[in-house]
Amino acid sequence: MSRxxxxxxxxxxTVLAVIEGDQPRVIPNAEGELLTPSVVTxxxxxxxxxxxxxxxxxxxxxxxxxxxxxxxxxxGHRVQVGEREHxxxxxxxxxxxxxxxDAEAYLGESIDKAVITVPAYFNDRQRQAxxxxxxxxxxxxxxxxxxxxxxxxxxxLDREDIHTVLVWDLGGGTFDVSILEIEAGILEVRAVSGDPxxxxxxxxxxxxxxxxxxYPEPWGKAFRQDRSLRQRLQEAAEKAKIELxxxxxxxxxxxxxxxxxxxxxxxxxxVIREQFQALTRDLLERMIPxxxxxxxxxxxxxxxxxxxxxxxxxxxxxxxxxxARELLGQEPYRGLxxxxxxxxxxxxxxxxxxxxxKKTILLDVLPxxxxxxxxxxxxxxxxxxxxxxxxxxxRIFTTAADNQTSMDIHVLQGEQERAQDNLSLGQxxxxxxxxxxxxxxxxxxxxxxxxxxxLHVSARDLLSESEAKAEMIARPDHYPEKPPLSLATSxxxxxxxxxxxx
Numbered sequence: 001m002s003r004x005x006x007x008x009x010x011x012x013x014t015v016l017a018v019i020e021g022d023q024p025r026v027i028p029n030a031e032g033e034l035l036t037p038s039v040v041t042x043x044x045x046x047x048x049x050x051x052x053x054x055x056x057x058x059x060x061x062x063x064x065x066x067x068x069x070x071x072x073x074x075x076g077h078r079v080q081v082g083e084r085e086h087x088x089x090x091x092x093x094x095x096x097x098x099x100x101x102d103a104e105a106y107l108g109e110s111i112d113k114a115v116i117t118v119p120a121y122f123n124d125r126q127r128q129a130x131x132x133x134x135x136x137x138x139x140x141x142x143x144x145x146x147x148x149x150x151x152x153x154x155x156x157l158d159r160e161d162i163h164t165v166l167v168w169d170l171g172g173g174t175f176d177v178s179i180l181e182i183e184a185g186i187l188e189v190r191a192v193s194g195d196p197x198x199x200x201x202x203x204x205x206x207x208x209x210x211x212x213x214x215y216p217e218p219w220g221k222a223f224r225q226d227r228s229l230r231q232r233l234q235e236a237a238e239k240a241k242i243e244l245x246x247x248x249x250x251x252x253x254x255x256x257x258x259x260x261x262x263x264x265x266x267x268x269x270x271v272i273r274e275q276f277q278a279l280t281r282d283l284l285e286r287m288i289p290x291x292x293x294x295x296x297x298x299x300x301x302x303x304x305x306x307x308x309x310x311x312x313x314x315x316x317x318x319x320x321x322x323x324a325r326e327l328l329g330q331e332p333y334r335g336l337x338x339x340x341x342x343x344x345x346x347x348x349x350x351x352x353x354x355x356x357x358k359k360t361i362l363l364d365v366l367p368x369x370x371x372x373x374x375x376x377x378x379x380x381x382x383x384x385x386x387x388x389x390x391x392x393x394x395r396i397f398t399t400a401a402d403n404q405t406s407m408d409i410h411v412l413q414g415e416q417e418r419a420q421d422n423l424s425l426g427q428x429x430x431x432x433x434x435x436x437x438x439x440x441x442x443x444x445x446x447x448x449x450x451x452x453x454x455l456h457v458s459a460r461d462l463l464s465e466s467e468a469k470a471e472m473i474a475r476p477d478h479y480p481e482k483p484p485l486s487l488a489t490s491x492x493x494x495x496x497x498x499x500x501x502x
Contacts (some may be wrong), residue, residue: 004113004142004354005103006150006346009092009130011070011199012172012313014038015340016099017347018107019356024154024347026340029102035339036102038172040094041065042081050098059231066091068201071173073133074125089129093136100137114139115350117342119174120146121194121367123413124425124455131452142353144452147171148178149364150345151311152187154336164190166294166305166328168287169342170320171312173199175287177294179305188363191297191386193290198283200241200314206280207271208237211252214269244273245316277319284319291327297386308332311341363388370447370455373410373419375400382447385415389453394446396462403435407443409459409468428470430459 006024008015013035017026029036031052041054042064049057058065066079069091078085096116104111116139118130127144134141148167155165163183169176176194180187211233236252243250253268277284295301308324310332315321324332351357365388371381374397382395399407407430414422433441442462449455458469 002110002112003356004115004350005100005111006343006348006350007096007099007114007116008147008150008343008346009070009096009116009118009133010038010171010342011068011174011201012038013339014095014099015343016103017340017343018103019347019351022357024344024351026343027103027106029099030105036095036099037067038070038095039065039067040069040091044082046082046084048094050094059228059235062227062231065231068173069095071197071201074123074127074129089132090136092130092133096133096137096139100139112138112140113142113350113354115143115145115346115353116141117145117147117150117346119169119171119194119196120148120176120178120192121174121196122146122453123368123423124370124453125423127453131454143349144454145346145349146176146178146189146192146364146367147342148176148192148309148311149180149187149189149362150343150349151309151336151341152178152180152182153345153348153360153362154341155182155307155309155333155345163306164300164304165307165309166291167309167311168291168315168320168324168332169311170287170314171199172201172314173197175199175290177287177290179294179298179300185358186361186363189365189388190300191294192365192367193294193297194367195286195290198286200238200312202283203241203280203314203317204234204238206283207241207276208233210279211237211269211271215267240271241276241317244271244276245318248273273318280319284323287320287323288327302328305330309336309341311336311338313339364451364453365389366391366449366453368413368423369415370411370413370425370449372397372445373412377419379412379414379417379419379422382445383449390448390450392446392448394444397443397445399433399436399438399441399443402438404438404441405433405435406431407433407459409445409457409470411455411457411470425455426470428457428459428468430461430466430468432464432466433461434464 006017017024026034028034036051037055039054041049041057069088072088100111116130116134131141148169151167152165165180167178174196175198178192179190236254240250240252249270249272251270308328315338321332352359365386369381369385370383371379374380383391383393408427410427411425412419412422413425416422444460444462446458456471460467
C-alpha cells in the first residue's frame with residue numbers, strides 16, 4: 001500500500017511531509033529545498049513550470065507567471081496566460097503535482113493519497129476547490145484539515161494535563177486564530193476566527209509601494225506601470241522584510257533599465273525595522289479583532305491560554321511576536337518551525353488515517369455559519385459557527401404565498417443578518433409542494449457538514465415527501481459575483497422564499 005503524505009498548500013510556499021518510522025519529516029523538492037514556491041510559469045507552448053524555476057523566471061516573463069493563487073481558490077476567478085484561461089484549482093493542481101512528483105522521486109515509490117491543509121477560515125467553496133486541486137494532481141484527498149489544527153498536532157498530543165493552546169497562523173495570504181484543547185489523545189477545537197485577506201503578501205506590497213515612491217521620475221512612473229519592474233520590486237521588498245526579522249535594517253538595491261531610454265540607473269536605499277513597522281502598523285492591528293472574537297467564542301480569557309503557537313513564515317516578524325506578548329500575556333512557544341509545522345501535522349493526520357500511528361480523536365469545528373435566505377432577504381442559520389464536525393441540523397420552513405408549489409433553497413455562509421451580505425454557495429429547487437395556503441406546508445431543510453467542513457443540503461416536504469438534495473460543488477460557473485435573489489414560483493408568479501414558520 002502506498003503511503004499518504006501531508007501537504008501544506010500555501011499562498012507563498014508549499015511543503016510536503018511524510019511519516020518515516022513514527023515521526024513526520026519534510027521531504028525536499030527536486031531543487032533540494034524544503035519549501036517549494038507556490039509559483040507557476042508557462043512556456044511559450046503553454047507547458048507549466050512550477051516552484052523555484054518558475055519564481056526565478058517570473059520577473060523576466062511576468063506575462064506567463066501566476067503567484068499567490070490560493071487567495072482566489074473557489075472564487076470563480078480566471079487567470080489569463082497566453083491564449084488560455086486557468087482556474088485557481090488548475091494552478092494549485094500544478095503545484096501539488098510538482099511536490100508529489102518530487103517526493104516520489106526522493107522516496108522511490110508512488111504517492112496517491114494526501115491530507116491537504118487549508119486556513120481554518122476557509123469557506124465551503126474554498127475547501128471544495130482545494131479537494132478538486134488534489135484530484136487534478138492525481139491525489140486521493142483523504143482529509144481536508146485546518147492549518148492551525150495541523151500545527152497543534154505537530155505540537156504534540158502527549159500532554160497528560162488539559163492543555164489549552166492558541167494558534168496564530170499568519171501565512172502569505174491568510175490569518176487564522178484557533179483555540180484548541182489537547183488532552184492525552186484528544187484534540188478539540190474550541191473556536192476559530194481569522195482574516196482571509198491578511199498575510200505576508202500584504203506586508204510585501206506595503207513595503208514595495210513605499211520603495212516605489214522613493215524612486216525619482218521617470219523610474220518611479222515605470223515601477224507603477226511596468227509589471228516586470230513591479231515584480232522585481234516585490235521580490236526586493238520580500239527579501240527586505242525577511243532580513244528585517246533578524247536585523248535592525250535592510251538594504252535594497254535595484255538596477256533599473258527603462259525600455260524607451262538607453263540608460264540604466266541603480267538605486268539603493270536602507271529600510272530600518274522601526275520604519276517598516278510604522279508602514280505596516282494597521283496590518284498588525286488587524287490581527288487583534290479575530291483574536292478577541294476567538295477568545296469570546298471559546299469563553300476564555302488570555303490568562304486561560306497555556307501555550308501560544310506561532311505558525312507561518314510571517315510570524316517571524318518581531319512586531320507580530322511582540323503583539324502576541326502584549327495581547328496574550330506570554331512568550332510564544334518556540335519549539336515549532338513555523339514554515340514546517342503545518343505540513344508535519346498533516347503528515348501525522350495522514351498516518352493516523354492509514355493506521356500507521358496511534359489514532360487520536362480530532363474534534364474540529366465549522367468556521368462560519370451556514371443557512372438559507374428567508375422572506376425579506378434575511379439569513380436563517382441552520383448550522384452555527386464553531387459547532388463540532390461532523391455536524392447535522394434541520395430546520396422547518398414554510399411557503400411565502402398561497403398555492404406555492406416550489407421553493408428555491410438559497411444556501412449561504414457567513415455571519416451577517418442580511419442574506420446579501422453573506423457568501424452565496426448556490427441554490428437548488430424543491431418541487432411538488434402541495435398547493436396550500438401560505439404558512440401551512442412544512443419543509444424540512446437539513447444541513448450536513450462532514451469532517452472536512454464540506455456541505456450537503458437536502459429539503460423535504462413533510463406532507464408530500466417530495467425531496468431534493470444538493471452538494472455545494474466547487475465549480476467556478478456555480479459562483480455568481482453577486483448572490484442571486486432567492487425566489488419560489490407559483491403559477492408564474494415569484495415570491496421570496498423560504499419563510500420561517502413560527
